[in-house]
Amino acid sequence: MPIVVEHRADPGPGRRSVLAAAVGTATAAVLLGGCAGDGAGTAERSAAAAMRRRAADGAAALLERYDATGRAHPALAAGLAPLRAQTAQHVEAFGGVPAAPPPALSAGSAPAPQDPSAPAGASAPAGASAEPGPAAAVPGDRGEALRALASAASRQSDAFLADLTEAPGDLARLLASVAAACAAHATLLPELTA
Numbered sequence: 001m002p003i004v005v006e007h008r009a010d011p012g013p014g015r016r017s018v019l020a021a022a023v024g025t026a027t028a029a030v031l032l033g034g035c036a037g038d039g040a041g042t043a044e045r046s047a048a049a050a051m052r053r054r055a056a057d058g059a060a061a062l063l064e065r066y067d068a069t070g071r072a073h074p075a076l077a078a079g080l081a082p083l084r085a086q087t088a089q090h091v092e093a094f095g096g097v098p099a100a101p102p103p104a105l106s107a108g109s110a111p112a113p114q115d116p117s118a119p120a121g122a123s124a125p126a127g128a129s130a131e132p133g134p135a136a137a138v139p140g141d142r143g144e145a146l147r148a149l150a151s152a153a154s155r156q157s158d159a160f161l162a163d164l165t166e167a168p169g170d171l172a173r174l175l176a177s178v179a180a181a182c183a184a185h186a187t188l189l190p191e192l193t194a
Contacts, residue, residue, distance in 0.1 A: 048168050055160060055175060056096030062156045062182070063087045067102050069149050072138040076146070079192040083185050090178045143190075150189035157182035 066084040070077045081101070088098035139145045160179035164172050 044168065047166070048171055051163050051167055051171060052094050053096075055163065055178070056091055056094035058156050058159050059087060059090040059094060059178070060096050060098065062152055063091055063098055065149055065152045067099065068138050069145050071102055072140075073142050073145055076142060076192060083188065086181060087185070090181065093174060093178065146189045146192055150186045153182045153189065154186035157186065 063084065066080055066087055070080050070084070084101060088101070091098040137148070139148055157179045160175045160182065164175050164179075167175055
């Protein structure tokens with residue numbers, strides 16, 4: 001049986017054409033990228049850096065809220081762990097350094113047993129902060145605690161969205177993406193069960 005090879009009449013652009021176009025586009029981007037004046041560029045970079053810091057701080061505060069809820073309600077730890085991990089990624093995406101997860105919220109760990117006679121949040125696992133803060137604000141009822149955490153995630157989503165109109169392109173896309181994730185968390189959290 002003979003081998004038949006078909007030749008296309010229009011093979012499209014060749015490798016050299018594509019490579020030349022890519023180099024030309026990259027060169028144009030580099031040359032045109034330097035067109036902004038120094039004063040305006042510096043002010044814009046400074047505003048974007050401040051916006052990133054605010055976003056990182058907001059995501060870190062939400063991360064603390066996840067940790068506080070996990071410490072107050074160890075039975076929720078398995079359900080909170082993936083959402084907490086995603087929130088830690090948000091902190092990193094904005095240039096922050098997320099806190100290490102408490103033992104109860106570490107991936108793959110079993111929730112710590114809680115004394116049923118002790119009120120929720122009365123004792124924290126070793127290594128947890130004893131100072132008042134987000135942990136003091138966690139409701140004792142699991143459902144209420146999840147609703148409070150969902151409300152915090154929703155408020156953080158709104159805060160990210162508020163900065164969208166002033167943010168430069170890449171930061172605006174990141175803010176929109178993280179705002180959407182926070183909104184999804186706000187929807188999922190009340191549905192978690194221990």
